Structures are given as C-alpha cells and as structure tokens.
Amino acid sequence: EPEVTQTPSHQVTQMGQEVILRCVPISNHLYFYWYRQILGQKVEFLVSFYNNEISEKSEIFDDQFSVERPDGSNFTLKIRSTKLEDSAMYFCASRDLIPGQNLYEQYFGPGTRLTVT
Amino acid sequence: LAKTTQPISMDSYEGQEVNITCSHNNIATNDYITWYQQFPSQGPRFIIQGYKTKVTNEVASLFIPADRKSSTLSLPRVSLSDTAVYYCLVGDLYNTDKLIFGTGTRLQVFP
Numbered sequence: 001e002p003e004v005t006q007t008p009s010h011q012v013t014q015m016g017q018e019v020i021l022r023c024v025p026i027s028n029h030l031y032f033y034w035y036r037q038i039l040g041q042k043v044e045f046l047v048s049f050y051n052n053e054i055s056e057k058s059e060i061f062d063d064q065f066s067v068e069r070p071d072g073s074n075f076t077l078k079i080r081s082t083k084l085e086d087s088a089m090y091f092c093a094s095r096d097l098i099p100g101q102n103l104y105e106q107y108f109g110p111g112t113r114l115t116v117t
Numbered sequence: 118l119a120k121t122t123q124p125i126s127m128d129s130y131e132g133q134e135v136n137i138t139c140s141h142n143n144i145a146t147n148d149y150i151t152w153y154q155q156f157p158s159q160g161p162r163f164i165i166q167g168y169k170t171k172v173t174n175e176v177a178s179l180f181i182p183a184d185r186k187s188s189t190l191s192l193p194r195v196s197l198s199d200t201a202v203y204y205c206l207v208g209d210l211y212n213t214d215k216l217i218f219g220t221g222t223r224l225q226v227f228p
Binding site: 004031033035042043044056058089091093105107108110111113 | 158163217
C-alpha cells in the first residue's frame with residue numbers, strides 16, 4: 001500500500017538555525033499538507049499546497065515558515081530561524097486530486113520530531 | 118467549522134464493543150463527519166466518514182441521527198491494538214480541506 005514518507009525521523013537543532021523537513025507524498029496525490037503536534041497537544045494545521053502554491057495557511061505559518069515542491073516527488077517545510085516553541089512532531093499529509101468515496105481522507109506520514117535546544 | 122465535544126478518555130476490555138460519541142450541535146448543512154485514529158508517535162489515520170444515517174466499513178461503523186447533532190463511532194470487538202486517540206472532525210469538505218483536530222478521546226483497551 002502506498003504511503004507518505006518523511007525524513008528525518010528526528011531532527012535536533014539549535015535555536016536560530018534553519019531546518020528543512022522533507023516529505024515524499026503518495027505518488028499520484030496532488031494536494032499536500034503540513035501539520036504539527038506539540039507534545040501532549042492537538043494536531044494543528046499549518047499549510048495546504050496545490051498546483052505549486054499555498055492554498056491555505058494557519059496563523060502559525062508565519063514568515064519563518066515556507067514550503068516548496070522542488071521536484072516531482074518531494075515536498076518540504078523550511079523553518080528559517082527556529083525557536084524553542086517550534087519543538088514538535090511535524091506531519092506531512094497528502095490526498096488525491098479527485099476525492100473518492102471519502103472526501104476528507106488525507107494520508108499522513110509518520111512524522112519528524114523536531115527538537116530545538 | 119462546527120465545534121466538537123468528545124469524552125477525554127474511555128477504557129474497555131478486549132473483545133468488547135466500544136462506542137465513542139461526539140457532539141456537534143452547530144453542524145452545518147454542508148458539513149461531513151469524519152473520524153481519525155492516532156497511535157502514539159504516529160500520524161493520524163482515517164477511519165470512517167459520513168453525512169447521515171449509518172456508514173460501515175471493515176474497521177468501524179458510524180451512526181448519525183437524523184438531526185446530525187451528534188455521531189457515534191462504533192468499534193466492534195476491540196483488541197489491545199485499538200488503544201489510540203480517536204478524533205471526531207466536522208467540516209465543509211467542498212470549501213476547505215484543512216483538518217481541524219480537537220483533543221480527541223483516548224481509548225485504552227485492557228486484556
């Protein structure tokens with residue numbers, strides 16, 4: 001069964017450093033998302049991306065964040081200058097262009113745990 | 118987006134049927150009801166989705182009364198591996214595809 005993959009599984013960085021989190025969505029999917037989950041808290045939407053542009057973003061997704069689809073398979077989330085409060089699990093998700101029976105079926109990756117020290 | 122209310126936690130034993138009810142009093146006409154499951158340190162996983170009445174798949178059933186102000190996820194004969202957090206989400210799928218998660222229901226299954 002196709003799945004979303006993410007690398008690295010765990011990233012440790014110092015405050016102020018830039019990080020890039022990588023995702024490979026399911027190959028025929030065209031909608032992409034990033035979510036994050038601070039330890040013990042809710043899963044929070046960050047951004048959705050379609051047709052090489054952001055379609056929706058949350059208040060969390062400020063100027064420090066950016067997303068890119070550099071080639072036909074990868075989808076990245078960049079945090080320019082990390083803060084302590086960026087420490088969280090970051091999940092990538094994707095879905096197909098044409099909804100099937102289940103309109104809300106987004107497929108999530110295993111996540112990248114980002115630790116900012 | 119309609120706000121949802123679920124129990125914070127539930128306990129069950131292996132082999133029992135578990136019903137998790139979600140309240141969404143302000144559900145709108147175009148809103149669908151979707152349930153996701155999340156295991157520790159993993160991404161959420163889609164379980165089931167419905168608009169009204171009853172939906173069943175190989176994993177669960179979803180019961181939605183006529184007024185749609187609540188819904189019940191039914192897990193038949195749970196096993197230890199069903200221990201997870203279960204999220205009820207309500208939203209207009211044709212105008213936004215961002216998922217808004219609440220705090221969910223933490224289900225603990227005991228042997």
